[in-house]
Amino acid sequence: MLPPVVTGWLPLILFGVRGPIGSLLLEWFDIRLVFTSAGASLACAVMTFPVMVRAVRLSLEATDPGLDQAARTLGAGRLDRLFHVTLPLASPGILVGAIVAYATCLGEFGAVITFAANIPGQTQTLPLAIYAALQVPGGEARAAELSLVALTLALIGLLLSEWIGKRLNAALGR
């Protein structure tokens, strides 16, 4: 596991205004990623990418290859099978993966602060806000409030992913 700060720093090199990709984006499309909310999203996406890939791969591996063969003998081509057999069957894993990735983004700290800084209302994630609150004398009350929000969100995310996973798997008869 790469430290999140490193994960944030690498995009900073690539997508920074003087970076190889960042300078082109700025020049051609007038898009600036560093220290913007889009940049925060990018940092989060890079961070959660492995989680997503793992969830999708696991659910794809869990599907029965015999179903794909059955679909072939019934006249379904490659794309047809992908959209009507493979993806629906992998959907529980993909959805649960997405929820877990979303929850992880909410709690992202290192990569965001490195790549997109800590700008309230733009790139400040929950843990960044808590950290900022703790830096101010007498900010404990605010930090506690935010921590409660974080706790609630984490709990909702967990229950939601469990519930969706169960519902979808039940629909698939697993």
Next chain:
Amino acid sequence: MSLSIRLRHAFPAARLDVAFEVPSPGVTVLFGPSGAGKSTIILAAAGLLRPDACRIEVNGQVMADTDANIWLPPERRRAGLVFQDPKLFPHMSVATNLRFGMRRALARGFLGTVRFDDIVELLGVGALLGRRPHTLSGGERQRVAIGRALVAQPDLLLMDEPLASLDAARNGEILPYLTRLKTALRLPVLYVTHDLDEAARLADSMVLIEAGRVVAFGSLAEVVARADLPLAQRDDAGALLHCRIVAHDAGRELTRLEGGGATFWVPLLDGAVASQYRIRIPAREVILAGRAPDAISLHNIIPGTVRRIAADTGRRTVMVEIALPEGALLARVTPDAVARLGLAPGGPVLALIKSTSIEVLGG
């Protein structure tokens, strides 16, 4: 309409080299021990496994010819395949499962002769249409899988031990549906099994495969009644004859059947006169005689000619093949019996068969 297969494939430990033609319409059973290469033939015909060399032709259309570099993928072959496991799509209802192949066939402009409603009715799945596959019993699932393959308007139907994953009771539940289908379908069916009873009920012709080679190929009655084939070595070896009801004798509670050029009496049957039946006569139940005994409970004394006397490997018995005017009978007897009766190929013999020993298998 027919299916011709020529196939060669080398596995790490075995070789497969077969060639045969499947007549149509009709059920051709691929019969042989596990590992003989039966499933490989089915998978190659479906296009799911590419053998080293093969040529597969259905109704004059070449599906695969490795010499000419032709290899149609499964989705373009119109070969219905029923696996041992039903492989129903778990995220679809029974109705959507059934229509999966049919919708794609129609989208490609294939207008077949198989009607959805007919198949639903024949397989008795009408009440299941709105249900999900995981709520069905094993037998129901397999019936849906068979229906799904059929309504896709296939040019041929491939079945790889469709009853093997079901217990004997479920087996008995599906077999009647299969026999009903058999008479309604007008396409070649290639059916893999290693269950002789299943083969005896369903097959029209049989390809006997052993160690990757075709040992015998012909009509079912012809192949099962040959004393020199591995089938005759089985404990349940026996002849099979296609018969029809000639008359009922309600007073004596007997039915007279005619088949293979001989007449058989069996305990009273329900079928109407002239309806077709298959009967199986186990070889171990047949007694041989030089002349007809009198004062005996037995009903069937069938005259025939000894055609072959073959040794039973691993047993102290021999298998006698008796030619009837059409077809043959098998009798498993001791070498002593052969010696005492002076049996030799070409000589006359009487086969004595209890009416209760004849297994009536239905249409």
